[in-house]
Amino acid sequence: MTKTSSLRLASANTATGQIHLPGSKSISNRALLLASLAEGSTTLEGVLDSDDTRVMLAALRQLGLHIESGGAGTITLQGACPYPVRQAKLLLGNAGTAFRPLTAALAMMGGDYELSGVPRMHERPIGDLVDALQAMGSAIRYLGNSGYPPLAIGQGSIRTDHPVKVKGSVSSQFLTALLMAAVIPAGTASRDIIIEVDGELISQPYILITLNLMARFGVAVEHEDWQRFVIPAGARYRSPGRYAIEGDASTASYFMALGALGGGPVHILGAGSNSIQGDMAFADVVQDMGATVVRHADSVQVSGVHVARGERLRAFDRDFNLIPDAAMTAAAMAMFADGPCTLRNIASWRVKETDRIDAMHAELEKLGAKVESGPDWIRVHPIADGQWRAAAIKTYDDHRMAMCFSLAAFGPEPVTILDPDCVSKTFPDYFSVFSDLVQP
Numbered sequence: 001m002t003k004t005s006s007l008r009l010a011s012a013n014t015a016t017g018q019i020h021l022p023g024s025k026s027i028s029n030r031a032l033l034l035a036s037l038a039e040g041s042t043t044l045e046g047v048l049d050s051d052d053t054r055v056m057l058a059a060l061r062q063l064g065l066h067i068e069s070g071g072a073g074t075i076t077l078q079g080a081c082p083y084p085v086r087q088a089k090l091l092l093g094n095a096g097t098a099f100r101p102l103t104a105a106l107a108m109m110g111g112d113y114e115l116s117g118v119p120r121m122h123e124r125p126i127g128d129l130v131d132a133l134q135a136m137g138s139a140i141r142y143l144g145n146s147g148y149p150p151l152a153i154g155q156g157s158i159r160t161d162h163p164v165k166v167k168g169s170v171s172s173q174f175l176t177a178l179l180m181a182a183v184i185p186a187g188t189a190s191r192d193i194i195i196e197v198d199g200e201l202i203s204q205p206y207i208l209i210t211l212n213l214m215a216r217f218g219v220a221v222e223h224e225d226w227q228r229f230v231i232p233a234g235a236r237y238r239s240p241g242r243y244a245i246e247g248d249a250s251t252a253s254y255f256m257a258l259g260a261l262g263g264g265p266v267h268i269l270g271a272g273s274n275s276i277q278g279d280m281a282f283a284d285v286v287q288d289m290g291a292t293v294v295r296h297a298d299s300v301q302v303s304g305v306h307v308a309r310g311e312r313l314r315a316f317d318r319d320f321n322l323i324p325d326a327a328m329t330a331a332a333m334a335m336f337a338d339g340p341c342t343l344r345n346i347a348s349w350r351v352k353e354t355d356r357i358d359a360m361h362a363e364l365e366k367l368g369a370k371v372e373s374g375p376d377w378i379r380v381h382p383i384a385d386g387q388w389r390a391a392a393i394k395t396y397d398d399h400r401m402a403m404c405f406s407l408a409a410f411g412p413e414p415v416t417i418l419d420p421d422c423v424s425k426t427f428p429d430y431f432s433v434f435s436d437l438v439q440p
């Protein structure tokens, strides 16, 4: 496919219509992994088709799993644990939800594996997960810088008799990875496996997704206050037969923003009040900013003000630790607020697809916003009438930078998104869906 180097956005006045969300990235990659480890065959419906799930599927195929694609997001996997292929070099792109869980699962199985990613993945920390896996007796080592991918996994000797401690202050994906993978040795363990969080746990709603998916695959995990988790001795994953993946709640945030900024209503189908994803709480954020939100079990509808006609959203000062991905959408919406907006407790932004605090700071300034930021916070002052500037927005190979800055189309000056195809990490069709929903 040819890459587009830039996309000039048409000026937007209103946003109305409906969107069917693509499948959740977080749920798709968890479901693929758990189905690969489960007894029996699993048919997953609504699997996201994007870079992050493609690298997961390619890795599982390379590891010898039998996978059939029925088209339209339906995928059938025959589980096999340990994986049939015991030696492989896996390329996992920049997908945290593939890299971290596969590292833990392969470390528990043992073999002769190498896991690497794109250069940015090699700058994203994984030391806290590796420490926990090494403490359990896995043979895992760094091939480059200590604490970062790429990694080599050999044949270890897994011990489960002592509680395993894992840090969760840099990424919740380390705890997620350990929880899902600990079921592998639990199958033959005589005692329950205890996993303890060492210190702070960020992005906690993602752990709820993990426990929810594990339960759907037959493993009920008890926990005490999100600090101590018990994987029962003898636990095994069993296929639920079919499992339908709900729409992506982080992706929903861009469309909630559209409804809030462009009058609406924008009807977002595929995730609603029944959702298991923490990012659905972004509906509360847009509501607090002045939008009207109607919640249904599997959809939400958002209507709002018309910022292109000079109306403004209410400013906020909030802690976004629980919804770091959707938080970026709020930072972009702040351009249209009635006062300075502060996003707090978002240190994890610095170790995601790019340093998102620095990237957001630089690009919002290009559009005319005054921005302040620190180690774990950013403050965005709304852009006053007459202060908007035409800009070409750099996206730093970060899908969320590209999607968030599409909202600048509601400003009065021309906006160009550079390297818009980076949205393929989670939503390859983003810009065509966006242009269907906005009107000049």
Ligand SMILES: O=C(O)C1=C[C@@H](OP(=O)(O)O)[C@@H](O)[C@H](O)C1
Binding pocket: 025, 026, 027, 096, 097, 170, 171, 172, 173, 176, 202, 203, 206, 324, 325, 348
């Ligand atoms: O477990 C998951 O599916 C995710 C957890 C979050 O990461 P952190 O725990 O690193 O904040 C989130 O940013 C990421 O997009 C998906």
Ligand SMILES: C=C(OP(=O)(O)O)C(=O)O
Binding pocket: 094, 095, 096, 097, 325, 352, 353, 400, 426
């Ligand atoms: C942080 C993200 O991705 P990853 O799953 O690679 O951590 C994201 O999608 O915003």
